[in-house]
Amino acid sequence: MSRRYDSRxxxxxxxxxxxxxxxxxxxxxxxxSAIGILSKDGVVLVGEKKVTSKLLQTSxxxxxxxxxxxxxxxxxxxxxxxxxxxxxxxxVQAQRYTYAYQEPMPVEQLVQSLxxxxxGYTQFGGLRPFGVSFLFAGWDKNYGFQLYMSDPSxxxxxxxxxxxxxxxxxxxxxxxxxxxxxxxREEAVQLALKVLSKTMDSTSLTSEKLELAExxxxxxxxxxxxxxxxxxxxxxxxxxxxxxxxxxx
Amino acid sequence: MESVFGLVGxxxxxxxxxxxxxxSILLHKTNEDKIMLLxxxxxxGASGETGDRAQFTEYIQKNVALYQFRNGIPLxxxxxxxxxxxxxxxxxxxNPYMVNIILAGYDKETGPSLYFIDYIASLHKLDKAAFGxxxxxxxxxxxxxxxxxxxxxxxxxxxDKVIMEIRSRLVVAPxxxxxxxxxxxxxxxYAWRESIKDAPVxxx
Numbered sequence: 001m002s003r004r005y006d007s008r009x010x011x012x013x014x015x016x017x018x019x020x021x022x023x024x025x026x027x028x029x030x031x032x033s034a035i036g037i038l039s040k041d042g043v044v045l046v047g048e049k050k051v052t053s054k055l056l057q058t059s060x061x062x063x064x065x066x067x068x069x070x071x072x073x074x075x076x077x078x079x080x081x082x083x084x085x086x087x088x089x090x091x092v093q094a095q096r097y098t099y100a101y102q103e104p105m106p107v108e109q110l111v112q113s114l115x116x117x118x119x120g121y122t123q124f125g126g127l128r129p130f131g132v133s134f135l136f137a138g139w140d141k142n143y144g145f146q147l148y149m150s151d152p153s154x155x156x157x158x159x160x161x162x163x164x165x166x167x168x169x170x171x172x173x174x175x176x177x178x179x180x181x182x183x184x185r186e187e188a189v190q191l192a193l194k195v196l197s198k199t200m201d202s203t204s205l206t207s208e209k210l211e212l213a214e215x216x217x218x219x220x221x222x223x224x225x226x227x228x229x230x231x232x233x234x235x236x237x238x239x240x241x242x243x244x245x246x247x248x249x
Numbered sequence: 250m251e252s253v254f255g256l257v258g259x260x261x262x263x264x265x266x267x268x269x270x271x272x273s274i275l276l277h278k279t280n281e282d283k284i285m286l287l288x289x290x291x292x293x294g295a296s297g298e299t300g301d302r303a304q305f306t307e308y309i310q311k312n313v314a315l316y317q318f319r320n321g322i323p324l325x326x327x328x329x330x331x332x333x334x335x336x337x338x339x340x341x342x343x344n345p346y347m348v349n350i351i352l353a354g355y356d357k358e359t360g361p362s363l364y365f366i367d368y369i370a371s372l373h374k375l376d377k378a379a380f381g382x383x384x385x386x387x388x389x390x391x392x393x394x395x396x397x398x399x400x401x402x403x404x405x406x407x408x409d410k411v412i413m414e415i416r417s418r419l420v421v422a423p424x425x426x427x428x429x430x431x432x433x434x435x436x437x438x439y440a441w442r443e444s445i446k447d448a449p450v451x452x453x
Contacts, residue, residue, distance in 0.1 A: 100335050101328040109320055141358075142322050 010124055020129055021122050024152035027078060027131040033165030034064055034075035035196055036135035037179070038147040039188040042216030043137035045075040046192040048165065048200050049209050062226060065213040069094040071104050071222040072138035073215055077165030078152075079131035086130055090114045107138035111148045111156050119154030129153070133164040137215045139222045145215070161191075167199040174198065185216060190239045197241040205241055207232035251296035252383025252415055252423060253283065255351040255363050256391060256407070257376045259398035261432035262353035262361040263439070264294040265408050267383070267415075267423030272299075280447045284429045288313050288323055291354035292429050292436045293333075296380050297368060298347035305346045309333050326354030330364035330372060338370035345369070349380040355431050383423075386414040401430070405439070412442055 013019055032050040036043060047064025063080070067073045068090045076083040093113045097105035114134075121129045129152040136148040149164060150156035161179045163171035174195045183191070189212065197205045212227035212235070227235070236242045251271075255264040270281040284294040285306045293309065295302045312332070317323050324332070330352050340346055350366040365371070365378035377395050379387035390411045399407070408428060416422045424445040429438050 100332055101324070102331040103325065103328050106320065106322070 010122070010126060018122055018153070021153045024078075024129045024131045025133075028133045028152070028164065029166060029168070031077045031079070031165045032064065033163060033167055033171060033196065033199060034077050034135055035161070035163045035171055035175070035192045036075060036137055036147045036149070036159070037161045037175070037183070037188040037192050038137075038145055038159065039183045039185045040145075042185040042188075042214050043139075043145050043147050044185060044188040044192050045073065045135060045137050045213045045215075046189075046196050047075050047077075047211040048196060049211060052208050062211055062213075064211045065226060067224050068110065068136075068138075069098075069104060070224075071140060071215075072107055072110055072136060073213060073224045074137065075135040075164075075211075075213070077133045077168075082130040083132040083134075086114060086118070086132055086134070089117055104140060106140045106142055107136065107146045108143070108148065108158070110138070111136050111150060115150050115154045115156045117154075118150070118152060122153060135162055135164055137213075139215060139217065163195070163199075166201070171195050171199045185214060189214070189235065193236065193239055193241050205236060207236060210236075250382040250419075250421070251283070252379070252381040252387065252419075252426075253294040253296040253349065253351050254379035254384065254387040254391070254411060255292075255294060255353050255377070256395060256399075256404060257353070257361050257363045258404040259400060260355075260360060261401060261404075261430055262292070262355065262363050263404050263408060263428060263430050264292045264351050264353050264363075265412070265426055265428050266294045266296065267381075268425045268427050268441075269423040270299065278447055279423075279425045279443075279445050280441075282427055284427060285310055286429075286436050287329060287352070287354070288317065289435050290323070290356070290431055291326060291329060291352065292431050294351040294353075294429075296349050301346045301348045305336075305348045306350075309336065325356050325359070326352065326362045326364070327356075327359075327374075329354065330366065330374075334366050334370050334372040337366065337368065341370055351378055351380065353431055355433055355436075357433070361432065382419055383411075383415040386418055387411045390414055409442070416444070 032048040034047040036045050049063050064075050066087050094105045121127055133151045139145050147159050148156050149162040161175040207229040214225050253266040264284050266283040268281045269279050270277040287293045287310050295306050347368050349368050352364040355361050365373040365375050377391045394407050412426050426442040428440045
């Protein structure tokens with residue numbers, strides 16, 4: 001192994017790889033997974049909570065989902081403290097745009113701006129990359145509903161359905177099989193919960209281990225809604241995914 | 250003193266500016282174009298300190314172009330107006346730009362719009378606006394004769410009434426004016442109103 005090229009983030013290995021970036025992605029591969037699905041009337045984000053304890057105050061804060069601006073939200077996978085920094089950066093970038101243009105920042109521009117920040121940590125400064133992957137869900141008047149995935153290298157692309165975190169490859173291939181282009185938001189919720197239930201390591205699925213959020217239009221305004229635990233439990237029962245993973249339909 | 254004015258009609262907006270380039274008591278030329286095409290569907294008429302006018306309007310024009318190159322979509326007229334105001338506001342308490350601007354544009358979703366931006370970074374979305382000593386006459390004439398949803402012909406008639414007032418009543422009245430229009434087909438020069446013709450300058 002070319003260990004000599006590991007410790008500096010800002011140099012290539014002889015094979016042309018950036019090891020620190022790859023190691024960051026390794027860290028994310030051990031984190032709680034998140035899935036995003038684009039439907040024609042909204043975007044669905046589902047996340048697996050890794051920190052579950054009865055002692056946790058679950059009232060207001062979320063572990064996986066964050067609102068960046070009125071029209072954009074994101075799901076995170078990876079090192080939470082790194083994620084907080086980037087989420088704040090994204091929020092500032094969105095407000096700075098609105099301050100200059102008095103309009104909401106187009107979703108792709110926000111993603112691109114944040115990814116430019118991430119890229120900087122792979123090229124100069126001598127600081128390690130952020131150990132976070134994001135799924136951005138938003139709406140703007142140019143392209144309607146959009147879903148973007150970004151990783152520690154600063155790469156991003158738009159997706160119809162995407163998965164990050166542990167078992168993301170299995171989730172991604174499942175999504176590829178079952179995703180249909182004209183999927184509705186309700187079908188997308190069902191698909192996301194089904195895929196997550198199959199790829200999660202835990203033996204049973206309850207609403208405490210999940211977070212579900214949706215981005216959709218209501219009366220012409222973009223709404224970001226996190227599903228309450230009660231409603232989430234009902235959905236899990238409705239879609240038949242509360243059984244242990246081995247028996248899931 | 251320079252005159253710039255503009256108004257919004259039915260599915261179009263018009264911006265008019267005088268075309269004298271003045272330096273103290275000397276008139277350099279009478280065919281100076283003070284209305285810049287900001288992009289395919291935006292006009293920016295500017296009056297004020299000559300160097301600032303050219304510098305600032307070009308700066309805005311290039312930033313508008315950069316936005317479109319970077320992001321693949323044009324700025325809306327409102328976004329461009331707010332950006333312009335922001336740049337004036339940032340420079341205001343250090344190194345102000347002495348430029349007054351009338352920004353007019355056509356957006357597919359919202360139609361024509363006009364913005365009044367003065368040198369101390371006020372921004373107003375209006376149906377009609379004017380700057381300069383000519384504004385005393387322009388605003389009075391427009392207040393009297395302007396109506397919403399005028400046709401191009403009615404609007405140009407009003408423009409000509411305004412120009413006639415400025416020419417006859419302003420002591421050092423500019424002799425020539427340029428009229429530009431922006432509608433769904435884009436921003437373009439509409440006409441000149443010349444009472445003095447400069448000999449054309451041969452490009453060197």
